[in-house]
Amino acid sequence: MKKAHLVLFAVSFLVAACSSTGNTIDNSPPEADEPVSEVIETPRTAPTDWHHLSSDSEYTGAGTEKTYSEILGNKTPSKKVIVAIIDSGTDIEHEDLAGNIWVNEDEIPGNGIDDDENGYVDDVHGWNFIGGKDGNNVDKDTYELTRVYLKLRDKFKGKSSSDFSPQEKEEYQYYQTIKAEFDEKRAEAKTSFENLQNVKNAIDGAKNIFKVSSIDSVSNKELEPNYNDGAYRKQAKQIIKYFRDLDVTEEDINDAYKQFDKMYNYAYNPDFDPRDIVGDDFEDLENRFYGNNDVEGPRSDHGSHVAGIVGAIRNNDLGMNGIADYVSLMIVRTVPDGDERDKDVANAIRYAVENGADIINMSFGKAYSPRKFYVDEAFKFADENDVLLVTGSGNSAENIDSTISYPNKFYEDGGMMKNFLSVGASSWMGDSLLAADFSNYGMRVDLFAPGVDIYSATPNDTYESFDGTSMASPAVAGAAALLMAYYPNLSAHDVKTILLETVTKPSNVVYKPGSDQAVSFSSLSSTGGILNIFEAFKLAEIKSSGSN
Structure with missing residues (x-):
């Protein structure tokens, strides 16, 4: 997403230049501000397993490998821990x-009967709450803002404010706020999408002129000025050189196009609603038994990556190592390419708890939660059953003490969930860049964990590096699973407490995410620290011995 915004910045400048100069393009790149320069200039790279390295290494990792080599070498796990991956779907046939x-x-498997009578037919590896009985699946969906806007729009459509009760007037004011935000987001998405369409058309023209399949294959020598160049060839050279100077590839442009295509045509599109695919009554919160058993779905890259961080098979000479070695990954597909729905999240949590999950990882989030009370009830159910919930703090570089994001541990009716962890993302770059520049922060964040350039499983036996608090959350979930496997007498709350009490506490002054303001790393979360599995195991040994 960071690169998408850089591409959008470049595209906006290019379109503006074309508009103001009669379709001629200034060959020089824009004067980007310093944060953009930091994004496009990476001085060094991290090893693919950096998040497993110890906190006292060059990279502030979580200490996985040190824990295995120095503490777990002669120990045998006592319990296979079930971790539910509530996500976009997972490639359950992946080699790792x-x-x-x-x-x-x-x-x-495959007999079409609910053998265990849990309400879900053939749920062999988990369940899919965003699929239909016919086997079709939701891929894209709207953002929650769009759904809130539509519900309020329909309620107040054609009504006069003079007829409102005091309560309705208050809700109408809220509708006006929502409408203003939606209209702004929709307009921004439209402009960005159309600008990217125009640039893609220009790039297609440049490729046609140079007779190449990608502008990235045009050599720098071919871009040198030539007296014999016609107007179109000159412009094609300017376009290619412009993006090359900004280190923006055609793939980057295509990725940005897909992102804003999604935002305009789906996420912020009031006329798009894929819920008919599922076939449930979305307003009926009592209906829990819908969906299908396709836990992979059409887009499983995110969920596979998350699952790999928690529990990819260790030491099999394939791909990468997960954190937990004695783990079962229960796959609960709930998150579309858009915002997850509260009803599905609540039912996914209940499914996981009822089917034996010890830990639930939730690498998703959104800005609105109109049925939070229903999610809260599922949280309470998880607490009652000693299940630990772990979630990413979000990727908006915001202080979530003041800008609320969901899910969170605070109940609408007061109180909070006991066994809940919110995780920010740390970077391998250290020093002033230790906090990932996209990570949410604040006292509602419990701890940070590695979340930049994390190498993990992706569909079809492939592997990629992703960024996000979505990657930091499963690092903590994996650490919790590792603790539970070796110390099964510890409760979910014990494990949570151990993880929080043993964080690495860097003294670094860092850039506050999303800005160039210098702050203490310790001010970015309630613990001020980063996941340290090695220290967690040392404390777990003491606490476990004391509880026997």
Whole structure:
């Protein structure tokens, strides 16, 4: 997403230049501000396993490998821990995941019968709450802002404010606020999408002139000025050189186009609603038994990556190592390419708890939660059953003490969930860049964990590096699973407490995410620290011995 915004910045400048100079393009790049320069200039790279390295290494990792080599070498795990991955779907046949995918032993695969009578037919590896009985699946969906706007728009459409009760007037004012935000977001998405369309058309023209399949294959020598160049060839050279000077590839432009295509045509589109695919009554919160057993779905890259961080098979000479070695990954597909719906989240949590999950990882988030009370009830159910919930703090570089994001541990009716962790993302770059520049922060964030350039599983036996608090959250979930496997007498709250009490506490002054303001790293979360699995195991040994 960071690169998408850089591309958009470049595209906006290019379109403005074309508009103001009669379709001629200034060959010099824009004067980017310092944060953009930091984004496009990476002085060094991290090893693919940096998040496993110890906190006293060059990279502030979580200490996974040190824990295995110095503490767990002669120990045997006592319990296989079930971690539910509530996400976009997971490639359960991936070479580095298949052996650790949860199996519902009470279900006979493929017989079309709910053998264990839990309400879900053939839920062998989990469940998909955003699919239909016919096997079709939701791919894209709207943002929650769009859904809130539509519900209020329909309620107040054609009504006069003079007829409102005091309560309705207050809700109408809220509607006006929502409408203003939606209209602004929709307009921004439209402008960005159209600008990117124009640039893609220009790039297609440049490729046609140079007779190449990608502008990135045009050599720098071919871009040198030539007296014999016609107007179109000159402009094609300017376009290619412009993006090359900014280190923006055609793939980057295509990725940005897909992002803003999604935002304009789906996420902020009031006429788009894929819920008919699921076939449930979305307003009926009592209806929990819908969906299908396709836990992979059409877009499983995010969920596979998250699952790999928690529990990819270790030391099999394939791809990468997960954090937890004695783990079962229960896959609960709930998150579309858009915002997850509260009803689905609540039902996914209940499904996971009822089917034995010890930990639930939730690498998703959004700005609105109109049915939070229903999610809260599921949180309470998880607490009652000693299940730990772990979630990313979000990727908006915002202080979530003042800008609320969901899910969070605070109940609408007061109080909070006991067994809940919110995780920010730390970077391998250290020093002033230790806090990931996209990570949300604040006292509602419990701790940070590695979340930049994290190498993990992606569909079809591939591997990629992703950024996000979505990657930091499963690092903590994996650490919790590792603790529970070796110390099964510890409760979910014990494990949470151990993880918080043993964080690495850097003294760094860092850039506050999203700005160039210098702050203490310790001010960015309630613990002021980064996940340290090695220290967590040392404390777990003491606490576990004391509880026997």
